[in-house]
Amino acid sequence: MGRKRRKQLPKDPVPATIESLSHDGKGVTHIDGKAIFIHGALPGEEIEFVYTRKQRRYDEGDAVSILKASADRVEPGCTHFGVCGGCSLQHQSPEAQILAKQQALMDAFERIGKVMPEQILEPLTTGEPWGYRRKARLGVKFVHKKGKVLVGFRERGSSFVTDIERCPVLHPNVGELITPLSELIGSLSIKDQVPQIEVAIGDNSGILIFRILAPLTAEDSEKLIAFGDAHKLGIYTQDGGPDTVKPLAGDPVALHYALPNYHIEVKFQPSDFTQVNTELNRLMLDRAMRMLDPEADDRVLDLFCGLGNFTMPIARSAAEVVGVEGDATLVERARQNARGNGIDNTRYFTANLYESLEKEPWLAERFDKALLDPPRSGALEVLEHLPKMGIQRIVYVSCYPGTLARDAGELVNQHGYTLKAAGVMDMFPHTAHVESIALFEK
Numbered sequence: 001m002g003r004k005r006r007k008q009l010p011k012d013p014v015p016a017t018i019e020s021l022s023h024d025g026k027g028v029t030h031i032d033g034k035a036i037f038i039h040g041a042l043p044g045e046e047i048e049f050v051y052t053r054k055q056r057r058y059d060e061g062d063a064v065s066i067l068k069a070s071a072d073r074v075e076p077g078c079t080h081f082g083v084c085g086g087c088s089l090q091h092q093s094p095e096a097q098i099l100a101k102q103q104a105l106m107d108a109f110e111r112i113g114k115v116m117p118e119q120i121l122e123p124l125t126t127g128e129p130w131g132y133r134r135k136a137r138l139g140v141k142f143v144h145k146k147g148k149v150l151v152g153f154r155e156r157g158s159s160f161v162t163d164i165e166r167c168p169v170l171h172p173n174v175g176e177l178i179t180p181l182s183e184l185i186g187s188l189s190i191k192d193q194v195p196q197i198e199v200a201i202g203d204n205s206g207i208l209i210f211r212i213l214a215p216l217t218a219e220d221s222e223k224l225i226a227f228g229d230a231h232k233l234g235i236y237t238q239d240g241g242p243d244t245v246k247p248l249a250g251d252p253v254a255l256h257y258a259l260p261n262y263h264i265e266v267k268f269q270p271s272d273f274t275q276v277n278t279e280l281n282r283l284m285l286d287r288a289m290r291m292l293d294p295e296a297d298d299r300v301l302d303l304f305c306g307l308g309n310f311t312m313p314i315a316r317s318a319a320e321v322v323g324v325e326g327d328a329t330l331v332e333r334a335r336q337n338a339r340g341n342g343i344d345n346t347r348y349f350t351a352n353l354y355e356s357l358e359k360e361p362w363l364a365e366r367f368d369k370a371l372l373d374p375p376r377s378g379a380l381e382v383l384e385h386l387p388k389m390g391i392q393r394i395v396y397v398s399c400y401p402g403t404l405a406r407d408a409g410e411l412v413n414q415h416g417y418t419l420k421a422a423g424v425m426d427m428f429p430h431t432a433h434v435e436s437i438a439l440f441e442k
Helices: 094-113 178-186 218-231 278-292 311-315 328-340 401-415
Strands: 014-017 027-031 034-039 046-054 058-068 135-143 148-152 196-201 206-211 233-238 255-259 264-268 299-303 320-325 346-350 369-372 393-398 418-425 435-441
Touching (some): 014 027, 034 046, 094 401, 148 178, 264 311, 278 311, 278 369, 278 393, 328 346, 401 418
Parallel strands (some): 206 233, 299 320, 369 393
Antiparallel strands (some): 027 034, 196 206, 393 435
């Protein structure tokens, strides 16, 4: 039997009116009852688009002309927008972006969780949507036809590295170095054996981790070290798994970020999980503390605690905080951070919060309040334990509205909590990523 031929796409532009924005930042319209997701289009706009993909349940397209623009449309701040897959919403004003994310969260509560908050919180934003990103993984590729090394995010809808010169959403200490990085790697003997650079920036310094698939020569090492010295960046390499990350020369660089409202300095290693937007993280902590309202005699449980980003600020006000995290390395880092900040009313446990917890000692304890900051998959597996431990107030920080909405429905409809308040936070401007926070009370 021969190979099935791909159905040819219509070539002529098609007129459409955009009805809404999808969860990944595409304009949504319908033709003959079928949904079409269109890159580069905003709600309320009249456009022409061309099909890029046709499927049984929905189609996709690219806007090729804007016949009637939305009042929220702005000129993208990056010349590579539309090709680079790092951002999807630069054509929409930052003010409209965050309101669209708020609506996406409310839609998820209603559709998935069958619950709505009593209060919708004002969206939390720093007001500065550029140069915010301190953590990133950049693709690297030597392209023979172009005769150069490309450094950047992947192209939209592709595995190819985007050909860019700078990145205005990355912290400028790295975002302005895309071309110099390209030239640096292009000068190495292993220029075709460097697939990735991981970026980690603290308040005090920054680190670049070069993933290498072949050994560096002495001259390669000298070039990398000289580049780091010139730009005040620590240079690390990784030639295998995560445990092979190490400084190319000298001692490890001690990265840190400050939480000045709590007199805390959080130290971290370049591969540790930290929030990408440090300024928004500080505002988020303030909001979480107001919502949790830890008092002098409260015992608080911090689940998915990481390296103590929430645990330590809570400990400044509560009687005791117990942090639980699945990554043993982060747990040890949290202990070190607590000691380094003179905090002695925290305890930490390593536990996989997606597996059975019946033998965990902290599960038998009583707590007044809890903070949850799970990954994208949410916290469904631990929710049933919270009321059994006497927890009356929960602050839930989420990086995905779908699982927050699901878990909100579980807490409200199965465990007797009330969804008192919820709102979004602009952790990732210009992207469709939705960070949010919610308050539950018994």
